[in-house]
Amino acid sequence: MFLEERQESIMNMLNAEGKVRVKELSEKFGVTEDCIRKDLGSLEKQGRLKRTYGGAVVLRENNHVIEISKRKTTDVDAKRRIAHAAVKLIHDRDMVFLDISTSNLAIAELLAKDQRELTIVTNMIDILLILANHPKIRVVFAGGKINKSRDGFWGGMTMDFISRLKPDIAFVGAIGVDAMENSVSTYDIEDGINKAQIIRVSKRAYVVAEARKLSTDGNYNYATLDTLSGLITDSMPSEKVCEALARHGVELIVP
Structure with missing residues (x-):
């Protein structure tokens, strides 16, 4: 040969x-x-x-598409599938944390049509705008220092606010999910610190990520998979990824 x-x-x-x-x-x-x-x-x-x-x-990819505005129009169908699966996990009167994520934006769009009484906490401006006038949803905004993309807030004030909460369920976005290395990553350190804090204070926390993100990476690992309740994605991963998720005790949710 x-x-x-x-x-x-x-x-x-x-x-x-x-x-x-x-x-x-x-x-x-x-x-x-x-x-x-x-x-x-x-x-x-x-x-x-x-x-x-x-x-x-x-070799895992890092496409460096940092701005949320550039990610809103990608994988739209996948994000809608993820959102439908996520909404089924929410109970009436739950406090729900939706952090800065285009998948969470898709969840907010579904909740805008939902008639349950909920409290939605978010640090993403677009989610606030979508849900602010909903008659049955109380929206709580986690302010602080506006981020580089000007789509939400993070930093010390945001962290302090998050630390005082006890959400029933949280959904956090990700740039990369590495089942083999037991890590979840994002681009910005401050965003990652916020996400990690959200996971710590929430009773249940799920990462929402399109299937392609199982082979991509961000620049900052903000959590290990075994600290999460589950992973919600749009299509079934490979057998090896499923086995790795099971080893970490992570529930895999696919619509």
Whole structure:
């Protein structure tokens, strides 16, 4: 087998399994472990994988689409599916925290048509505007320092306010969900600190994320999956991801 063919086979195995090990590859291709390490080094330089101790893992994407305004029009159907699943978890008279997230915006749009009595707490301006005039929903706004995208608030004042709450249920957005590494990430540190605090004070907390975010990363890990009640996504992940979520005790909710 030529070098290029072996490396393509390694990538096919990696994409199917999520990770590969040097020893197993060496035995499969009948070459030395040093030879496999060179293959992995070459593929890493090409930006196709990430080397780890004893092998390699899939290279997760970071698209750096930081502004909420640019994310509102992406994956619209997926977010609606997530929102329908999330709304079913809310009980009458619940206090619900919706943080800065385009999936939470989709939840707010559904709640605008809901007739239950609820208290919605949010630090996202668009959610406030959608629900402010609802006759049966009391809206509580978590103010503070306006964020870089000017779509919501975070910082010390927001954190202090959140720390005094005891929401019945919370939904937090994410840029990336890494089931294998037991992490949930976002772009901005202050946003992540707020999200972590929301999870800590809430009786139930769910991360809402489109299925594609199971293979993407932000820049700041704000929580581990095992601190959450569950993950709500729009389509069934791979078997390996499902197994990893089960190991972390995370309920997987797919509409």
